[in-house]
């Protein structure tokens with residue numbers, strides 16, 4: 001095990017170090033709390049054996065700091081003190097210390113207590129590995145869902161991935177989503193339209209005002225279908241609730257429940273905002289410069305005003321990024337002769353179909369359209385700005 005000894009008395013420190021090394025441990029040392037805190041961040045440490053009485057930060061304060069602020073795995077804490085009172089021991093254990101030994105050291109006892117702690121450290125490490133594995137499986141499952149949506153409809157899959165990314169940026173800027181909830185934001189973004197799977201392609205991206213009565217009721221049922229699909233998996237149930245509410249409107253005129261304002265879960269409001277933005281840019285065909293005005297019309301109606309402000313900030317960044325880029329995305333049907341490819345055109349298995357820097361001819365454009373049909377390449381092609389005729 002990797003053990004950090006914190007002891008200001010150098011004689012005791014060297015004695016402890018010699019014993020622990022002879023028991024087969026890797027030993028790090030520090031002479032006060034501040035140095036110990038630094039050592040924790042510069043080498044792997046499984047266990048800390050610290051004296052109670054230390055200069056600057058005492059042993060108990062150090063243990064409390066490790067318990068509350070050290071997030072890089074569980075560190076087993078043993079505090080040593082010549083204060084042989086039951087009250088001190090209880091006080092130490094209540095502060096997050098795992099074990100308590102009295103000074104002067106009984107080295108047989110210390111060895112047994114360290115071995116005991118070692119078993120807990122091993123269990124904790126095994127648990128941690130399992131947790132990481134289950135987190136990986138969780139995200140792999142979510143991405144599999146998104147891929148299935150992509151197979152069902154490429155546009156829907158792309159929309160969900162973009163909404164997920166934008167929802168994450170909104171959540172980070174919002175600042176009131178706890179870090180451990182960020183994966184829920186990502187998942188809810190990826191899966192918010194899972195209830196659309198199975199809908200006729202003609203209805204999927206139809207404008208609401210053009211829908212027939214039946215189409216509208218089918219469409220308005222998709223948050224409930226999504227909730228039902230996700231509720232079947234226990235660990236997706238919190239996401240199911242968020243998905244149910246992603247078409248609620250801030251003014252209470254959304255569906256399916258007509259929730260308003262703060263009664264709509266915050267993550268659902270975030271998904272709704274990202275969803276609306278994505279529709280404006282990718283379906284409505286609005287330029288980024290037009291977006292702020294459009295968003296303002298939704299402030300307090302469809303969307304949470306606070307999120308409208310954040311979307312406008314993010315949109316300004318997108319405008320800047322677009323200005324800094326030397327290429328633009330051109331739809332397949334708008335390609336003209338003389339345009340120069342800014343990126344390689346590849347099949348999904350990454351085989352190269354047409355290299356970057358190719359100047360398009362009428363024949364080249366026809367070839368790209370054929371690749372679109374046969375190899376399912378993107379309907380948008382990256383073209384160098386300088387080659388686009390205004």
Ligand SMILES: [Fe+2]
Nearest residue numbers: 192193246247
């Ligand atoms: Fe939706």
